Amino acid sequence: MGILARVFERRASASGSFHVSQEPPGWVEKLSGWTTATSRQVTPDNALEVTAVFAAVRILAESVASLPLPLYRRVQLNGRQGKERARAHPLYRILHDAPNSEMSSFTFRETLMGHVTTWGNAYAEIEVNNAGDVAALWPLRVDKMERIAREAGRLKYYYRLPDSIGSTLIKLDADRIFHVKGLSSNGLQGYSPIQLARQAVGLALSTEEFGGRFFANGARPGVVLEHPGELSKEAHERLKSSWEERHQGLEHAHRVAILEEGMTVKEVGLPPESAQFLQTRKFQLNEIARMFRIPPHMLADLDRATFGNIEHQSIEFVMHTLRPWLVRWEQEIWRTLLTPTERQSLFAEHLVDALLRGDIAARYQAYATGRQNGWLSANDIREFENQNPIAGGDVYLVPLNMIPAGSAGEGLRSAERPRDVTAPAVDLEARSRRSALHRHRLEQANRSVYADVLARVLRRERNDVGNAASKMLAKRSHAEFDLWLEGFYEEHGRFVYDQVAPVATSYGELVSAAVGDEINEQPLSEDGLTPEVQDWIHSYLAAHAARHGATSRMLIRETIDKAIASGEDPAQAVVLLLEGWPDQRAVLEAQNESVRFGNALAKFLYVGAGFVKVRWRAFGESCPYCTQLDGQVVGVQEFFLPAGVDFQPEGADYPLNPGHNIGHAPAHDGCDCMVTAAF
Numbered sequence: 001m002g003i004l005a006r007v008f009e010r011r012a013s014a015s016g017s018f019h020v021s022q023e024p025p026g027w028v029e030k031l032s033g034w035t036t037a038t039s040r041q042v043t044p045d046n047a048l049e050v051t052a053v054f055a056a057v058r059i060l061a062e063s064v065a066s067l068p069l070p071l072y073r074r075v076q077l078n079g080r081q082g083k084e085r086a087r088a089h090p091l092y093r094i095l096h097d098a099p100n101s102e103m104s105s106f107t108f109r110e111t112l113m114g115h116v117t118t119w120g121n122a123y124a125e126i127e128v129n130n131a132g133d134v135a136a137l138w139p140l141r142v143d144k145m146e147r148i149a150r151e152a153g154r155l156k157y158y159y160r161l162p163d164s165i166g167s168t169l170i171k172l173d174a175d176r177i178f179h180v181k182g183l184s185s186n187g188l189q190g191y192s193p194i195q196l197a198r199q200a201v202g203l204a205l206s207t208e209e210f211g212g213r214f215f216a217n218g219a220r221p222g223v224v225l226e227h228p229g230e231l232s233k234e235a236h237e238r239l240k241s242s243w244e245e246r247h248q249g250l251e252h253a254h255r256v257a258i259l260e261e262g263m264t265v266k267e268v269g270l271p272p273e274s275a276q277f278l279q280t281r282k283f284q285l286n287e288i289a290r291m292f293r294i295p296p297h298m299l300a301d302l303d304r305a306t307f308g309n310i311e312h313q314s315i316e317f318v319m320h321t322l323r324p325w326l327v328r329w330e331q332e333i334w335r336t337l338l339t340p341t342e343r344q345s346l347f348a349e350h351l352v353d354a355l356l357r358g359d360i361a362a363r364y365q366a367y368a369t370g371r372q373n374g375w376l377s378a379n380d381i382r383e384f385e386n387q388n389p390i391a392g393g394d395v396y397l398v399p400l401n402m403i404p405a406g407s408a409g410e411g412l413r414s415a416e417r418p419r420d421v422t423a424p425a426v427d428l429e430a431r432s433r434r435s436a437l438h439r440h441r442l443e444q445a446n447r448s449v450y451a452d453v454l455a456r457v458l459r460r461e462r463n464d465v466g467n468a469a470s471k472m473l474a475k476r477s478h479a480e481f482d483l484w485l486e487g488f489y490e491e492h493g494r495f496v497y498d499q500v501a502p503v504a505t506s507y508g509e510l511v512s513a514a515v516g517d518e519i520n521e522q523p524l525s526e527d528g529l530t531p532e533v534q535d536w537i538h539s540y541l542a543a544h545a546a547r548h549g550a551t552s553r554m555l556i557r558e559t560i561d562k563a564i565a566s567g568e569d570p571a572q573a574v575v576l577l578l579e580g581w582p583d584q585r586a587v588l589e590a591q592n593e594s595v596r597f598g599n600a601l602a603k604f605l606y607v608g609a610g611f612v613k614v615r616w617r618a619f620g621e622s623c624p625y626c627t628q629l630d631g632q633v634v635g636v637q638e639f640f641l642p643a644g645v646d647f648q649p650e651g652a653d654y655p656l657n658p659g660h661n662i663g664h665a666p667a668h669d670g671c672d673c674m675v676t677a678a679f
Helices: 003-007 051-066 090-096 105-119 198-216 233-247 277-292 310-336 360-372 378-384 408-412 425-475 478-519 531-565 570-579 581-609 624-629
Strands: 071-077 080-085 121-128 134-140 145-151 154-160 169-173 177-181 223-226 264-267 346-348 613-617 633-635 674-677
Touching (some): 051 105, 071 090, 090 105, 105 121, 105 177, 177 310, 310 346, 360 531, 378 531, 425 478, 425 531, 425 570, 425 581, 425 613, 425 674, 478 531, 478 674, 531 570, 531 581, 581 674
Antiparallel strands (some): 071 346, 121 134, 145 154, 154 169, 223 264, 613 633, 613 674
16 A cells, blocks of 8 residues: 555545545646746746647647557577576566556657656556455556655655645655656756757747737728828727727738728737747747657648658657657666566566558568568468467468578478489489479460559559648648558568469469479479468568559659659649559560569478579570579578679670679570479
């Protein structure tokens, strides 16, 4: 039971314990505040009247509060240190679900983050039960924490109870206070950001007040009415009242003024445009964004937002703005809420993966890398994407170059899938050639099916992206369109996956059967593809969807940039680009993807069967590049063409410089070569 609960007003909680009554939201009282050069009094309370301050505080508070905060226990897994969720520990429920009987974890952390981002400090009383365990956490009023002092070598917190329960000053031991602090000079109490930046906040408040008074007093600033003669006192008052009645106030703005007897109107003072009123307000928004280290676009200032920087600014926000706050919370939990013995094995850690996911292209590329290199299974990936597990999805692939040297062939061959080593080399070579020719014909037959599916995908892009570009780019909302584009292709990646999956599965069965005949293996089960091949196809399709979306966004952004640079209409340029996609781009992408898929799957099956080398095979009258590559042999983890290296064989008009490592065909657009096992 909390100290405050034992001394002052008590109330029953859902668990049957009692605790001091907390006042509802809005309990931070008005203070005398800090005077600024504008003569405005600034407090953490009225600072929230500035929309930029309120937005920044809300962004920080909601972002931190929305992240799951589990309690972990360090454990030994496979001979190494790992971690698992300590769900049975009482503190897990307090941190992850509800710190007390009246608040959720989100509400509690949002409240304390609101305190610390304005006052520089946030306090909560630690309620313990009879066993000495943390039973609850209760927020304390920041303005009532009068001082922190050291007595007899121990910290004491002096807290004044609310007026409603006696306004008594009590002294609390430091081990009964959960204290999150910001930047500090002594490590005991944090600076108030509002106090330090009071001039910037005061100027923002003053400009808002000026704007309000300006519109309240008329659409023009103060004026002087000049009369050629001399007015009596009664005429002066009557003229003044008549003018204010007809022309003062926003509702009377722009009325026609009719002057008599040679009267003239002269404006006094500078209009808001001359005083740079609007520019001052915009500058103060950036000042406040700088104060809280918030990217301006998160405060709805998109003036300097570009097509490429918003995503990176958002990631920087997580890394450089949120991360220090998360570390403060985690270390304060470790220091204050755990016993010395528990600190050796328990710790709290926020889950920030959701904020760092990036767009679908980056995620799928990362998943493909993790899957192909053996540290992610299909079900691991599906869990990250909030999807249910699939049967056989817990298999981890093992790359050939990740096993001990000298054991490659032995490690990958199994008794269940023996390799035919008794056949003469000439028979194996002939079988390899027949397989390459067979798979080449399969690819050509499958290409049109791929093209039909991709045309459907690209028609959707043409319609949706074209409409959005016409609406947003026509209004010069470039940053808005870029944000929309990111969201569209994140969702569109799933559509690409779903459309291509049936084609890839049926094509995969044909390729698997052809490779099985070549290497005397059986990659097909009675139910079709084996779980390992199914997992591989899933990873490949994820990478294909990411690759497709990344290419689309790149082409669209390049088109917009070129149109702007040349003074053309970017909306029309995008619509014109999209118009030819369902016919032209679909055919080219279908050929490249069918060749890439067939060769990648064949190479995967070779590795699984224990082959350590692959051979490049060209067909018919090939281009100089493929003719030069024909017959070359490399290791399965090596490359025929490394990225960034010029390749210009005899007869080639220009060097081929691939943007990525080429481990199998296609080597370039239109390439239809194959790779086979090298015996």
